[in-house]
Amino acid sequence: MEFLVVLAVFGYIYYLRNYADLRTKSEKEAASLKDGIKLYNDAQIQLAFDYFDAKIKAKPKSSVAYLYRALCYKKLGNTDAARKDLISGLSYDGTLAELHLEKGKLDYENRMLKDALESLDKAVLYDGDQSQAPYRWRGLTYQALGLDAEAQKDFLKESDILKMKLAGENQTVQTKTPFLDKRLAANSVLIVVTSAIIIVEIKGAESIHLPYFLAVISAISIGFVEPVRGWLLAICQCVFLLAGYFLFTDIPENAGRQEIENFSLYGSCILTFAGSFIGGFFKRAINAG
Incomplete structure (x- = not known):
């Protein structure tokens, strides 16, 4: 007995x-990778790269680790490797808005505008209006494609989100549990x-x-x-x-x-x-x- x-x-x-932890998969991964994320945010890019490179070798299905290693690759000037890491990260978690956003930004900067638009559409979809960045980059992409009306809508949306943040009224971003x-x-x-x-x-x-x-x-x-x-x-x-x-x-x-x-x-x-x-x-x- x-x-x-x-x-x-x-x-x-x-x-x-x-099972009682209601955080999303990406939130749990980010929490477990907080030391490396701090290195990246503190601009210690090589140390951050080494950290995430080791984490990926130990756990090759971590979408957040791929995201941050891609960001490190980008800072180090290796955009091709960064794009490959973003694609790898998306293969493990296609709902992570940051991966779609960063891939869209890279594609925009490389003038791969149709690919950029596809990624940024998904970034807007999965972000849930928590950030203005997907709208800003999608607006720039629309503008580069000559779709000025669509670009203007995204820039207005970006402005609205910023205003709500500044006024402390963005209940989507800061939802009290x-x-x-x-x-x-x-x-x-x-x-x-x-x-x-x-x-x-x-x-x-x-x-x-x-x-x-x-x-x-x-x-x-x-x-x-x-x-x-x-x-x-x-x-x-x-x-x-x-x-x-x-x-x-x-x-x-x-x-x-x-x-x-x-x-x-x-x-x-x-x-x-x-x-x-x-x-x-x-x-x-x-x-x-």
Whole structure:
């Protein structure tokens, strides 16, 4: 039974790690490549190139790594290699607007205007009006093709996005995450399952160790996956533990057994708050690093 419980908890942690994270594939990749992106943004181009070159060799399907290696190639004057990297990146993620944008810019600069227009159309499509750059470059491409009316529309759109940014009214770019969302609801359901498992172990364990272990692991997971709202999930878990124990189980008549269960129950509640704090602390430390 203990093995099955531990297996269930680690399955829960696996879910939190791999499925409760609602970031897109490219956002996760960018987060994992933040050191190289910082090198590029700090104009340390050769160091950034070496970083992304190594990452691509280790993980050849990283579209974001291809994007930044292409940018490095472009800065180093090798536009042919840059274009090849952008095409490679698109073969792994054709929805990444930045790849389409950079390919469109390269094609425009090389006077491959039809190819540029095709790429910039996709950049506009996948960007979702978050940036004015795709409209600006598509407008320049339309202008070079002699399509002045279409170019003017894109330049006006570029101007509108800039104005909204300056006025702080671009809700598409800066969308505030609601406190209560589907992710929190999904994790709350899993908290019910975790609480039930802990209660089963409180009733069946011969000592306090396994219930405490399960409470700590689940609580650290809570804090790690929800560093801001983990306190709410910790409260929910404590409520579920207390309610489930007193409403759905029988209080043992044996005084020694009752003492063990009480220690397990109330200790698990305390450890839930402590563990969620520790998990949130580690997640914030990782993000800050």
